[in-house]
Amino acid sequence: MWTDGTFANPVIAGFHPDPSVCRVGADYYLACSSFEYFPGVPVFHSRDLVHWAQIGNALDRPGQLDLPASTPSSAGVYAPTLRHHDGRFWLIVTVCADGGGNLLVTATDPAGPWSDPIRLPGVPGIDPDLAWDDDGSAWCTYAGIAQVRLDPETGRTLGPPRRLWSGAPGAQAPEAPHLYRIGEHWYLLIAEGGTERGHAVSIARASAPDGPYQPCPANPILTHRGTNKPIQNTGHADLVEAADGSWWLVLLGVRPGGGTPGWHVLGRETFLAPVTWTDGWPVVGDLAPVMAAPPWPARPVPPPPARDDFDGDRLHPRWISVRSRPADAWSLTDRPGWLTLRARGTSPDAPDVTFVGRRQEHQACRVRTLVDPAAGRGGLAVRLDERHHYDVEVGDGEVRVVARIGSVRSTTATRPAPAGPVRLRVDVLGPAPGDWHPGKEPDLLRLGVEHADGTYDVLAELDGRYLSTEVAGGFTGRVVGMYAAAGTVAFDWFDYEPGNPVAAGS
Template structure:
């Protein structure tokens, strides 16, 4: 089988799930507290992906105010049956618990239904349509079975497609392959009359792994595939270009080739800022089940060093809900909100996923339009970890300064006076973030931080860096237009 360039979808796109209809593949990924939620990507070759819509937008949106950035929409699964696309997903709301939903459509690039809640414990829901047309729902939860052999378990109920409700008994399928590890990310596949349950174990860090179990019946009992883990990079050492490999979903091409889409990260010096990205590996089936990355046992096609190209047009996102904005021709107009990035409301922020290690992200602001605004460019992990170069007006004129939070602690750097048009720029070589102001008298380096300051390893959580613009001000302060917004390789 051919070696493909990886990642096939760079930047923060965790927990990939894929289905094929004819020659068309459709991919969904987790979005946590980003709005709009659950992007739908389309491909004809599994390598080149194009954003065609979102499951959660407009009337289908579910409010997420009060959430941390890493709560929200987790681990969707997309499936197709009898002309209908189904996406099941979980919304985690911190101490309030989690709710699992199902949304449907006949056009994945169009509108989706308002999500229907399901009576389902846990996270990482999935659907399997058997050859008899019955739909089976699986998910992961803390083990409740008295004979549990692990801390988590995969459970199953039937989904009634007419009422979109779970019916019939709950069946506990599997407690995982690895002693003491929580099993998650279940997907079921049928091959030659045998059922194969793929899961993920080892957490979301370096011990992440793809594991499996098999059964003669869709409802079990399932027996651990002794070849587990089927794929992991935890044994390859810290120098491996891709780490944290796991959470796989399998798909077959029209000509019978099998592939797995899964997640992984590309760390720099042990820290990653891009989030968990989508990887592609070939699959072969033998008499025991699927073999992931046959002959290699690892993700291939990742170039050494830090060569990157942007993945394409931006999927602009806000936090926890929609903001009033317009994006067109390299300009972003953003209406203000008095909501800080450090809060859990909906700030006046629009960002795009950082998907290159080395980059330049910049925009131009006219200081004559700065009144009560505190506006500029931001590199954001979450509400406790972000850095921004912002312009604001003082009594004697405008200044630009770097502020933010690192691990929840406030960060402030020296103010620099500015006038006229000012270019605000964030640039990186993959190992540092520099914040720069360009004025008529030249370029001013405002501050520089190691990339570890914004890494997931430092901040915690499950996301990567967003690069965006912010307009924090009273609502009546008026909108600002960020002109010449550019994101490119350095």
């Protein structure tokens, strides 16, 4: 938030990787990857590049996105590019699933609805970008780095693809290309080095969109590899010019915590950095956790409400489900004022679990829900994937905490359930300042039951490192939410409060 002329990074916290941004007048729009979650591709709006509000999801209908249960975690929807051209918004993206590939959708309003997908069978690979030449030709550039001319109205490619530039010699994974016409040059921005600690941003330029490209002598123009900076894995960036002529870079990064090697639990988040130009090349400014504010007036976006009472006729776009959300698996009308979930999979281990959650966005937070398990079994889950999650659930007259860590599934605690609806609670506790050792966990999770008088019966305290990318692998971050594992389970409300006065280890 704005504090005395500064803003805090990340500007979009939690699992929001691979940001792509465009400006239309005074308005900025941004889209991110969503991987195995539905709806896909969250879309945000801002007036200042700092305060962002989610306004929709580009792929929010089964006809646009139908991820089968066989889709692995961290597959699904990869790396969108969002652009505005000729009065329309264009979003090109990869879907890594059965029958997937690259596709393109359009909208006149970025909040939706977005069109049915145009398939792009002639565009291989991942991370597609879309840019238009002065004569109206559309160029699609993708990881590799290769490029092909494209008819975006039909999805037909116009000629064979050709290699452009693959970044630094020997650097792995040249990907995330974005192509821009800036002044007299075409600039090709890419990520390289892999999306782990070696991640970096490099750039080249040419006199034509199809090259040949000359690399910047100062490449990489951004990397935090080999440093002790609190933000790591910096890469997969996109440039945007502000209305006042200043330039900015949105990018992904992580905030590892604990001892060594450091564990990031929230996933890859969206950060903002200032850009200046020297000798026709962009120079990326400091990416500190707190930075000087952009030079235009702040127009704050109200934060989302901490509590959802499920009183509306639709779910807010922040709510996501695993792979799909069939109409017969959930309802806001079966029991008005409650979210009703009907079980498919028998636990969060199952790829088709009935789950409705939101991204964990804060390093410390408190999550609560009131659940009625009278006709089934379900509860709260903190999920990284099917093999890495912590659950507190109620059913069959019992409250239990279940930990799934790789091949091990353990019920760590059980208690008789209170009569009637039960308040389940998860506290995520950040590390205490100065309490560090080489094996220090990044955080702790306390799972239990909250009573009507506010007292908290903690059933288990679990190490947070096992719900991190460094342990589980993959590209996502924690999502916390409600699930049904048997029968029908109803949730009266869900409450997410950032921050916690109690530090881990206390």
